[in-house]
Structures are given as C-alpha cells and as structure tokens.
Amino acid sequence: MNGNSHEEVSKNGSMDGTASGAPNDTDKWLAARLLQIVGEPSVGLELWDGQRVDTPKAEGRSEVHVRLEDRGALYRLLYRPNRTFGELFTQGRLTVKGDLVSVMERLYRGLARADRQAGVAKRMAERLLTRRARPNTLQGSKENIHSHYDLGNEFYELWLDRDYTQYTCAYYPTPDATLEQAQAAKLELVCRKLRLQPGETVVEAGSGWGGLARYLVRHYGVNVRSYNISREQVAYARERARREGLDDHIEYVEDDYRNATGSYDVFVSVGMLEHVGVDNYRTLGSTIDRCLKEDGRGLIHSIGQDVSRPLNEWIEGYIFPGAYPPTLREMMDIFEPVGLSVADVENLRPHYAQTLRHWRERFEANAARVADMFDDDFVRAWRLYLCGSVAAFTEGQLQLFQVLFRRPDCRTLPVTRDHMRVSLEQDAPD
Amino acid sequence: MNGNSHEEVSKNGSMDGTASGAPNDTDKWLAARLLQIVGEPSVGLELWDGQRVDTPKAEGRSEVHVRLEDRGALYRLLYRPNRTFGELFTQGRLTVKGDLVSVMERLYRGLARADRQAGVAKRMAERLLTRRARPNTLQGSKENIHSHYDLGNEFYELWLDRDYTQYTCAYYPTPDATLEQAQAAKLELVCRKLRLQPGETVVEAGSGWGGLARYLVRHYGVNVRSYNISREQVAYARERARREGLDDHIEYVEDDYRNATGSYDVFVSVGMLEHVGVDNYRTLGSTIDRCLKEDGRGLIHSIGQDVSRPLNEWIEGYIFPGAYPPTLREMMDIFEPVGLSVADVENLRPHYAQTLRHWRERFEANAARVADMFDDDFVRAWRLYLCGSVAAFTEGQLQLFQVLFRRPDCRTLPVTRDHMRVSLEQDAPD
Secondary structure (H helix, E strand, C coil): CCCCCCCCCCCCCCCCCCCCCCHHHHHHHHHHHHHEEEEEEEEEEECCCEEEEECCCHCCCCCCCEECCCHHHHHHHHHHHHHHHHHHHCCCCEEEEECCCHHHHEEEEEEEEHHHHHHHHHHHHHHHHCCCCCCCCHHHHHHHHHHCCCCCCCHHCCCCEEEEECCCCCCCCCCCCCCHHHHHHHHHHHHHHHHCCCCCCCCCEECCCCCHHHHHHHHHCEEEEECHHHHHHHHHHHHHHHHHHCCCCEEEEECCHHHCCEEEEEEEECCCCCHHHHHHHHEEEHHHHEEEEEEEEEEEEEEEECCCCCHHHEEEEHHHCCCCCCCCHHHHHHHHCCCCCCEEECCCHHHHHHHHHHHHHHHCCHHHHHHHCCHHHHHHHHHHHHHHHHHHHCCCCCCCEEEEEEEEEEECCCCCCCCHHHCCCCCCCC | CCCCCCCCCCCCCCCCCCCCCCCHHHHHHHHHHHHHHHCCCCCCCCCCCCEEEECHHCCCCCEEEEEEEEEEEEHHHHHHHHHHHHHHHHHCCCEECHHHHHHHHHHHHHHHHHHHCCCCCHHHHHHHHHHHHCCCHHHHHHHHHHHHHHHHHHHHHHHCCCCCCCCCCCCCCCCCCHHHHHHHHHHHHHHHHHCCCCCEEEEEEEECCHHHHHHHHHHCCEEEEEEECCCHHHHHHHHHHHHHHCHHHHHHHECHHHHHHCCCCEEEECHHHCCHHHHHHHHHHHHHHHEEEEEEEEEEEEEEEEEECCCHHHHHCCCCCCCCCCCHHHHHHHHHHCCEEEEEEEECCHHHHHHHHHHHHHHHHCCHHHHHHCCCHHHHHHHHHHHHHHHHHHHHHCCCEEEEEEECCCCCCCCHHHHHHCCCCCCCCC
C-alpha cells in the first residue's frame, strides 16, 4: 500500500461539460448527509471548489480525501453510492487524494459501521433494491463470462503471474513470497489437500488459462478433463499445453460444466463458483454427483462472504456480470442434497488481499500500456476494482473459502492435515 | 475391532416370559421382508429356533449374524427398527454373534443403501414420523443433561482418559497414540487453533469435568469462566481445579450458557452443541456476540452430520435425550446472523471412531463393575451405544466438526495453519 500518486486522476473540474457553480448551502448540507449515510468514514470530502466537508473522524486528515469534481457527482452519489462511486471514479468525476486502497478500507469500515447500526432492516432493503445479478443460464453464463474473461489474454498476461496465469487467490507460505511463488504454492496446496495419486482422473470446472490442469499433470501425473466457456481462454490453454508437451493428459473442453460427462476420481474447481449463481448450486452438486466415482473427492475454491448480500452493484454491473460470492451456508446447497461430506474448510482471506496487492503493483506498472489497449476510463475502472478488492479482503467484506469434500466411502484422505502443509522450500513431489 | 465374544449376550431364548413356538411361514416371510427394509445388509438373521433367514450378501457368512430370541422381537423390529433394535438388544431379546462393531457397520451400510434407493420421500417421512427431540429450554436442558451426565463421575472415570476426563472426540496425531495422548493432543489442537495468549480471558460453554479449562490455564496462562448445568460435573471440576492449584484462574459456574455474562477474548465450546438444539443456535450466536470482544475469536467442536436427519431414535430416547448432531449448514445459524467469520473447519470423523474404540475397550474391561453399579441391561445398552457409535463414524453416518471463527476485526489468527500442527513429540508451550 505505497502512497503513490497515480490515483490522482483528472482534477480539472467537471467532466460532463456542465460548469458547476460554487457549492451552495444545500450542496454542503447534502455532502454532510452523504457522509452520515455511509457511516461517517475517516475520509474527508472535497467539493468542486476546493471546499472541505468532513466528518469528525476525518478532521485534519486532509491527506486522505475524496474530491467531487462537479455538483452532478454529488447528486449521483447520494442517489446510489454503491453503484455511482465506481461510475464517477471511472469517468474521472470523483478523484481520490492519497492511497486508493487506504481510502477504500476507510470507506468499507464506515459502511460496516453504518450497517451494524442500521441492522437487519437495512440489509433486507438492500437485497430488495439491488438489481438481481444477471442470471447464469447456459446462454447467460456464456455472455457473462465472455464480457470479463475475453478481454484479451494479452491484457491479463500483463499483471498475472507468468508461470500459471492464475486469476484466483494465491497462497503465501511466508509474507515475502513472490506472486509466482505464491501461485505455485496455491496449486500445490490444492493438490496436497486432494491427495492426488498418479494415474487418477480429474474433472475440472472452469479452466481459466489452463494453469491448474498443467500443474496437476506435470507434478502429479494425473489425467484431466477441464470445462470452460471462455473461448479465448480455451484456445490459449490448448496451445500452451501443446507447447509444453502436456496435451496427451489434458483435454480442455469448450463447454459448460453442467454438460460434463464421464466418471472421475477427483472434482476440482478454483475460482468458478463466483460465476455459478446460488440458483444453480444444486445443479452443480448433481453434476459432481454424476461425475464422481463412489470413493471420489473434490475441492471448490471460491470467493465468499460471512453474511449473504449482493455483490457490490458497480462490480457486478461493470466488472463481473452475474457474479455472487456465497456464504458457507449457501455453498452447502452443493454438497448436502447429494450427501457429499465436507472434510475441510480453509478461509484464505488475507492471502487474497496480498494477491491483489501484487496484481495491482503490476497493473500500475503497465497502466500506460493498458490505456493504449483500451482507454483511460478502463484503467481507472480496473484500478478501483483492484484497490477496492484489496480493501474488501483486508476489511472482511469478502472471504476466500477452500472447501475439501468427499464421498462418505472415500478412504484416500489422511486423518490429519499434516500432508497439506506447503512451504516455500519444498518442491512438488515429482 | 477384535472379535471377542462378550457381545454374545443371553442366548437363552425368550426373555419376556412368553414361549415362542417354532417360526411359521409368516414369520419367515416377515423376517425376509425386514432384511429388505433395512437394505439387505451383509448380516444374517437367526430366528429363535436356530433357523437362518439370509440376504444374498449374507449367505455363508454365518459368523456374523443377529439372533432374535422370540417372535415378539421380530414383530417389534418390523414396527420401528431404529428404536426397537436398541431396546431389544438392551433386554437381551436380540443378540449378536460376532464383533458388534462390525455388525453395526454392516447394518449402517445396508441402511445407507436403502436410503439412497428410497431417496428424498423416505427421508421426509422419517423426519415427520420420528418423535421430536426433547426441547432444550432452560429447564428442559437441565433435565436432559442430568439424565446423561449425572450418571456418576465414578462411572465415567472407569473408561474415559485419566488426565482430563474428556467425553469428546480425541485427536490422534499417529494411529498408535494412546487415549491419554490423544485427548491431550485434542486439547492442544484447540489451543493452537485459537492462538491463545497468556493473560487472555476465555468463556467456555459446557465444561464437562473441567479438563479443557484446566489445560488452558496450565499450558496457556489464561483465565477461564466455564458454564455447565450438570451439578455433578461442576462439583467434580471445582474440586479438581482446587486440588491442582488452578482455582485462582478458573471459575466454574453452574448455570446455562445462555446466562453468560462478561466480555472475553475467546469463546470455546467442545461437545456441547449436540445438546443445544437447532432452535437455539441463534440464541447461542447472540450469546457469543454479547460475550466476545470486538477483536475476539472462538471455536465450537461438535458431532455433526452431512445430511440433516434426526438422531437415531433409540440413542435420543435412552442415551442422549434432546441431542441432535447438526449439519454445517445448520451450524451457520450461529455465526451468520451476528456476522462472525468462519476461519477454519476440520472434520475429525476418523478420530472419533478411534476414540470410541478406546472407550469401548476400557468399558468392556470394566463391564462387571458397571453391572454392579447399575445392571446388565445398562451394560448392554452402553455396549450398543459405544459400538454403534464407532460404526456410525467409520461409515460416515456421523461427522465431527471443529469450527474456528472470529470477528471480522480479529487480527490474532496467523494467515497459514502451520501453527496448528500437533504431533506426539511436541509438548505444550509452557
């Protein structure tokens, strides 16, 4: 969280072409009201003429504040802050002075406070008022996934790890691990939890760029069939597996996980559940039940949350259409109806904060290039998404659940967790 | 699971005083029907005249069978097998040839098969037909707990571990650990997961005989207030803490956990949740929320199950009134409404099977003494309960969930699990 200055985007006043007159008394009253609504965060507010409106907590902390570049920005924020904060930031009509992660953390702390005070009634209202995530039907999923993952492999390669192109939470055996080390450690952790044996068969739901499947084959000698509906990712994954001589043992299938066929020792899914939608968890459970041998086991790795509420509206609208981070209770809809037994749950929340910090550093180092590939609005939107996500994980708005499960008859998993331990010194077992 | 012969109880025919004539064709048809209903287990059936009725799976396996000592036993079994099997065994009207654990495992496998075939409709019917567990109101809990835990400390001391009198699942770092080693390892595991610091305050719900509180104080230098409604256990726990010079740091309170007061760094409950009842989980959650500091954490250790269904009717009726093993989904009713975050779940199922095997060995070694304290029916009932429980854990009818949770603001827990590892070599940190 270095306080570099690239968050200070566009301070040149109003961006929507309408000149804002100097703030009047109503504007100032509304600004103070806005700060109350969002839980009086320790972040100051600066209006378009440079005037400050602060909460008691933010007094004298002028180094960290949010500036509104025009009157319209204030009105929009009041109308629907969860959505318009991101929109205005993207457009450069809301700028941030100070470290963006730190500002987002302060805002999340304020919102959590407001939430606790408002209690259940507010949460109910929030659920009713928030637009429902776009449905993940077979066709809906295709569109939702295309809009995010088919932005171009080149774009993701700029800031994800070089070895396995993992766009999911890494695992940091020590705080100073590099992103490459931590992503390899995550893959190793998954393999160890599953206690893979050479020659076993694995079905994967959601391949990403194919990194987990490659790791499984290379280090554990298994055979993998992996389902993914992102065309660009599948093409990339196939080509890379071929290049690395692993394609005899991996089949990347461009199809929905719900259409999976065959019978496997192991089911694995890392970072897909966020896109499945709770309405489809029972179908996912049936799919696992259909594809898993009588003594099989599996692992699901997903962003989650402690209390059920919709994903931030701006993220769902602009970054991850159709996405929803489930609670553990909701995840049980996958397992319980088909009698799968939960063997182990690990919450990797602090690891995702660190992963996102690493992604953000690399993203910023390549910001000019991203602006060339897309535009400045895109850069700002992704900057907010990455920094806001760091804050969501450090503040506990989001969790990361790794759930290991098994058939009741599975005898493969050891009775202690000693075999699961991953350190930086140790290598994969091959 | 040694095939010793003490399960062969009372083969002297009818015990209810009514002579049973030789089995007729209806009896034999009903016996075959009974085997079908319970999923055709690989266990033969012997009628009161020595005649065999077998399933295809049990053919030629005469070394393992169930013998009905009179016609009434057959009719009762048909009427309500889950309840009457235990009643008849207790009365000596149903005897078992061969290792009782092995017979119970075969029966559980059969029942699981019958269940899968029957599917959801049967499970619904089962839930509707089974008498609801006795309610755990403040008064109801007192009666339920009294009936089990106040059987006499002397009785439990005959077969529980000597050092900490733990009547909950132990932890076996290696398969050959003794019961004493495994119970100490369990206590150590709980402490390590909670990352206790000297001087911290701990509130415990359900003290048992006070062993965990003593361990916490002795090895981690914390101060404990522990709630328990079993008068005999509280008296024992107080006396033993005094004798061991730990009473300055432990307060055993004879009261319901719902009445807990104060503010603590840590909440811990090992083996109480089974007696709380799902209707009271929200109250338990509020109690934790009320008693836990803003940066606190806690651990709940409980028998559980993968699919929600009532506890075996005989166990609930005769051994554990009011008891119910929750699913993970049901347990979330404790945490989610008050925004507690689940950090870690470990399923210790195989460890409970091993714990029960150790208890059973010691129980059998003291069976004559138990018969003197109570009577032969009591010995048979507890024999079935212990052996049936081994089978329930080996076959996956029951699970053991250890759930570590924290406030979102808790920063005490490390980001990896490396600190949790317990081995036999290592000692407690004092």
